[in-house]
Amino acid sequence: MLHGKTIVLGVTGGIAAYKAAAVCSQLTQRGAEVHVIMTASACKFIAPLTFQTLSRQPVTLDTFEERDASVVMHINLADKADLVLVAPATANILAKMAHGLADDMLSTTLLATTAPVLVAPAMNVHMLTHPAVVRNIEILRERGVRFVEPGEGQLACGYVGQGRLAEPQQIVDKVESFFLETKTFQGKRVLVTAGGTQERIDPVRYLTNDSSGKMGFAIAEAARDLGAKVTLVTAPSALLAPSGVETVRVVSAEEMMQAVLNRLSETDIVIKAAAVADYRPAHPSAQKIKKKAESLTLELVRNEDILQKVGELKRSDQFVIGFAAETDNVEQYAMDKLRRKNCDLVVANDVTQSGAGFGTDTNLIRVFDANGLVADLPLMSKYEAAMRLLKIAADKMHLAGGAG
Ligand code: CTP
Numbered sequence: 048m049l050h051g052k053t054i055v056l057g058v059t060g061g062i063a064a065y066k067a068a069a070v071c072s073q074l075t076q077r078g079a080e081v082h083v084i085m086t087a088s089a090c091k092f093i094a095p096l097t098f099q100t101l102s103r104q105p106v107t108l109d110t111f112e113e114r115d116a117s118v119v120m121h122i123n124l125a126d127k128a129d130l131v132l133v134a135p136a137t138a139n140i141l142a143k144m145a146h147g148l149a150d151d152m153l154s155t156t157l158l159a160t161t162a163p164v165l166v167a168p169a170m171n172v173h174m175l176t177h178p179a180v181v182r183n184i185e186i187l188r189e190r191g192v193r194f195v196e197p198g199e200g201q202l203a204c205g206y207v208g209q210g211r212l213a214e215p216q217q218i219v220d221k222v223e224s225f226f227l228e229t230k231t232f233q234g235k236r237v238l239v240t241a242g243g244t245q246e247r248i249d250p251v252r253y254l255t256n257d258s259s260g261k262m263g264f265a266i267a268e269a270a271r272d273l274g275a276k277v278t279l280v281t282a283p284s285a286l287l288a289p290s291g292v293e294t295v296r297v298v299s300a301e302e303m304m305q306a307v308l309n310r311l312s313e314t315d316i317v318i319k320a321a322a323v324a325d326y327r328p329a330h331p332s333a334q335k336i337k338k339k340a341e342s343l344t345l346e347l348v349r350n351e352d353i354l355q356k357v358g359e360l361k362r363s364d365q366f367v368i369g370f371a372a373e374t375d376n377v378e379q380y381a382m383d384k385l386r387r388k389n390c391d392l393v394v395a396n397d398v399t400q401s402g403a404g405f406g407t408d409t410n411l412i413r414v415f416d417a418n419g420l421v422a423d424l425p426l427m428s429k430y431e432a433a434m435r436l437l438k439i440a441a442d443k444m445h446l447a448g449g450a451g
Contacts, residue, residue, distance in 0.1 A: 048223050050078035055128040055160070057153040058098070060088020062203040063135040063169040063212035068093065070134055072101045073219045080104065082124055084153045086140070110152045121152055125159035132222060133157070134195070135169035135212045138180050144192070145183035161290070163272070165225060167195040167218050172208030188428065189408065191268065195221045231441050231448035232275035238314040239267045240307065240321035240353070242282030244300040248345065249332040256322045257405035260284030262370075262429050263320035267292045269433035273441070273448070275316070280306045282321055300324050300350040307353055311360060316440065318368045319354045320394075322405075326350060358389030366444055368436070371395040372404055381415050391443060392416055394436060402426045414439055422450075 054074055058067045067089075074081050083098040083106045095106040105114065113120055125131075133140060133153070140153065144166075149155040157164065166187065174180055175197065188194065195218050198211045213221075241263020243256040260281055267279040268289045277292045280303055288294035297303045300323045311317070326347035336343075354369045361367055369390040371381040374397065381395035393415045398404030403411035403426070410432045414422040424435055435450065442449030 048077050049074060049226065052078070052129045052226060053080045053082070053127050054222065055124050055131045055156060055162075056081050056083045056098075056102075057131065057133040057136075057140070057157070058083060058085045058089040058093070059133065059135060059137045059140045059153065060086055060090075060092060061135045061137050061169050061212070062092060064089045064092040066212050066215050067134050068097050068101060069215035070132075070218050071098050073215060074222065075102050077219070077223070079222075082107070082127070084108075084124065084156060086151055086153055088137075107152050110155055121155045122159055125156045125162070128160055128162040130222065130225060131157060131160050131162050131164045132167070132218070133164070134167035134218055136166045137168075138170050138174045138177070138183075141166070141168065141180060141183045141187065145186040163191070163193065163225065163229075165193045165195065165221065167213050168197050168210075169212035170197075170210050171202060171204050172206050172210045175210045189430075191272070191430065193221075193225065227448050229272065229274045231273040231446055232270060232316075232437070235275045235315045235446075236313060237267075237270040237275040237277045237316045237318065238280065238307065238310055239263050239270065239277065239318045240280045240282075240303060240323075241267070242284040243322040244282040244303055244324045244350075245298050246300065246324045246327035246350075247298075247331040248328050249334065249336045251335050254324060254326075254328070255283075256324065258282070258322035259406045260286050261406070261408065262410060262433070263318075264289060265429035266318055266320055266433040266436070267294075269430055269437050270316075270318075273434075273437055278310060278314075280310075280321075282323075300327060300353070304351055304353045304356070307357065308360075311357060314365065316366045316368070316444075317357050319357070320370050321353075322372065323353055324350055325352075352388070354384075354388045354390070361389060366391050366440060368392045368394060368440060372398045374399050377413065378415070378420070381413070382419070385415055385417065392421070392436075392440060412436070416443065 081102040098106045143154040149158045195213045199209045242260035243258030245253040245255045270277045280295045329346040329348045367390045371384050377395050377397050381393045385393040395413045396403050402409045438450035
């Protein structure tokens with residue numbers, strides 16, 4: 048299962064460090080090449096020789112202990128990794144990761160790597176619930192770091208509560224499902240639209256809406272993490288282009304339409320998270336409109352519906368997901384859009400609910416297919432919601448790693 052995969056295992060200084068030996072052993076037995084980096088405090092709990100013997104690889108302890116003159120060790124390990132796993136992760140390493148500190152081999156490697164990172168925290172229950180630690184975990188999650196949740200039970204410090212390192216088996220299973228996940232959309236081309244289009248009135252004014260682009264960007268990132276080749280067509284958004292995604296910036300609904308149609312034939316999955324303006328000014332002015340009369344009437348004309356067009360042109364091997372941001376009658380409108388626009392799935396959210404919809408980092412979504420409700424998801428980060436949505440799509444498309 049893990050043949051050909053290189054995993055950097057970071058071991059930090061908690062009593063659970065001894066369990067990392069079982070993790071190292073199981074990963075190696077399943078075929079992974081495991082390179083262990085230990086912090087100085089981890090060495091107080093368990094000897095490097097244990098990991099060297101189990102992984103059959105040298106263990107790295109010090110940033111400056113360069114064994115091979117032809118490579119820079121922390122960059123080499125950072126580049127080589129298909130996954131960096133930190134188990135156990137103390138509150139200290141979480142803080143360093145969240146704030147970009149690089150004062151030892153492990154934190155430096157974590158800063159230098161572009162590989163996905165999986166973290167298994169272990170600490171006293173009060174430390175785990177301390178606002179600083181909670182915030183650091185949030186920051187890391189937002190950045191795409193994945194977590195293996197600590198378990199509940201008797202802690203080494205005598206307390207009973209959450210904070211125990213997840214069992215080695217659970218951690219290794221999570222590593223395997225990570226590698227399975229990253230293949231779900233391998234070879235698939237996904238086109239995502241995001242943001243709110245801007246429709247020019249004159250050189251200094253435009254019509255737009257409240258869309259921040261966050262949901263579409265999260266979908267693009269999740270699709271990339273599931274192995275897809277992703278193109279993100281986005282209306283103006285303050286968000287940074289996600290790495291590893293082809294980002295095409297457009298302004299108006301008409302430009303978005305062109306960008307989508309130009310790429311449609313070579314796309315397997317279209318996800319229309321953008322809030323496209325239904326109307327645009329009929330006569331945009333080349334000069335700034337000066338105030339004259341007491342009232343001003345702006346004539347608007349209908350924009351073509353991009354999703355509807357995509358639905359019309361859709362081949363049987365293409366999969367289309369539409370969005371429906373509603374304030375009332377959510378289910379009825381969602382199902383209506385699904386049929387009218389020939390979508391395979393529609394994602395509906397009630398934008399009047401707190402934590403859902405425009406501008407927030409979280410979303411509360413319901414997913415519908417032609418037969419009705421498929422999933423009613425609780426409040427979660429937009430990235431997690433995107434992952435769940437894509438797994439439902441993978442399931443419908445009969446791809447391995449789907450939600451079913
Ligand atoms: N959409 C689109 N092009 C448009 C309008 C909407 O592609 N000109 C897409 C959106 O990207 C979204 C879906 O259609 O995926 C639903 O958008 P919404 O504005 O909720 O739907 P409308 O069809 O405009 O319906 P209504 O205005 O009646 O709510």
